Amino acid sequence: MAKRLTTYILIALVLGLIFGWAVHETADPALGFFKRLGWTASTTDSAAYLAGWTKWLGLITTIFLDFIKMIIAPLVFGTLVVGIAHMGDTGALGRVGLKSLVWFVSASLLSLTLGLILVHILQPGVGLNLPLPPITESAGIDKSKFEAVQIIGHIFPTSIVDSMARNDILQIVIFSVFFGVAITAVGERAAPLVKAAEALTKVMLQVTDYVMRFAPVAVFAAVANALVERGPEVIRNLGYFMLCVYIGLALLWILLGILAWVFVGRRSVSLFRYIREPVLVAFSAASSEAAFPRTLEALDRFGVPSRISSFVLPLGYSFNLDGSMMYMTFASLFIAQAYGIHLDLGTQIFMLLTLMITSKGIAGVPRASLVVIAATLNQFKLPEAGILLVLAVDHFLDMGRSATNVVGNAIAASVVARWEGALGTEEPAEIEPPHAPSHGLSGER
Known part of the structure; x- marks a missing residue:
């Protein structure tokens, strides 16, 4: 199933590109054809015609992503609680958490530094010489969630029900850590809760198997929609x-x-075979959330114990978005270059560190990278309206950064497992996961 699904997604990706391009380029002839047939619909111009396609194709993508979001909250809660319970003590939890954060910060700095160097070498915005927009002109993006007070206050949940309803991964992680630690403290009397969490994880992974069968259709719709709306130009x-x-x-x-080769060894090469399906899903759907359940399963087959992957992966969705960090670096400095605004190196470094801090906890926020960039531009006197420059191609870039986020988090979980001396043996990468996945039923392999 896994190999066939990857093939179907690739086929859907190509067909979506062809279909979207064809619809956009033949809008006027298609309208003329329908009018000759006596079509009396109110759609009389190509813009409205394309908007109709966009609405229905977008609906298909939205339904698929809503199905994925339906899975994430209970899956994150169940896997985290089981993982913490099987760690056995808070010392192990703290050790794994500290190692994870060390890797996350290091990977973020690597991404920012590489982005800064490449922007200066490739200079994507130099030569555009755009006129500065009026100081009052805005991109229309709500930045209120990314003020310092809001960022800190938003971390802590007031209601786990509300956090799950909003799919706020960071808040779910915070509650799950408290809940898992409390289960460990209570001991044997909390065993039924651990079994319930194990059963919840098992059921949600089975639901994931059902939902992923719809992935090729959603990929076709998402890619076609981007081309229909924007066109190849x-x-x-x-x-x-x-x-x-x-x-x-x-x-x-x-x-x-x-880095994975350095810490994990030769097995790091095979890791990419295991995660190719979730990476492709994230790329095609332009959503790293869409790949979360399959990434858990892939890491399980690769040999990462569920007690580690179920802790590191959800945490990584808030603190280890390597692809998003790279994109925000390029977009921010591209805007400065496009308007001919000079920033000294110290200011650029400070701006990128600001991006790194304010980007934590952005998982689940629509167009989160754009929101973080808009909030940061204001702080450094760069025109916020510059966001409109990259907005047109944001979907196509979101595909790449989502796939990179999946790769970064899979490597993070594997490295932490190696540091813990807990990286187990691999299962054959081509074997289809059983219909009742065993992930989460045991703390060890």
């Missing part, structure tokens, strides 16, 4: 900027792979 207009970002993401994959 938007890729041509900002093609060099997109190329620079993808060069940066490719180099980041290589550097992360080298």
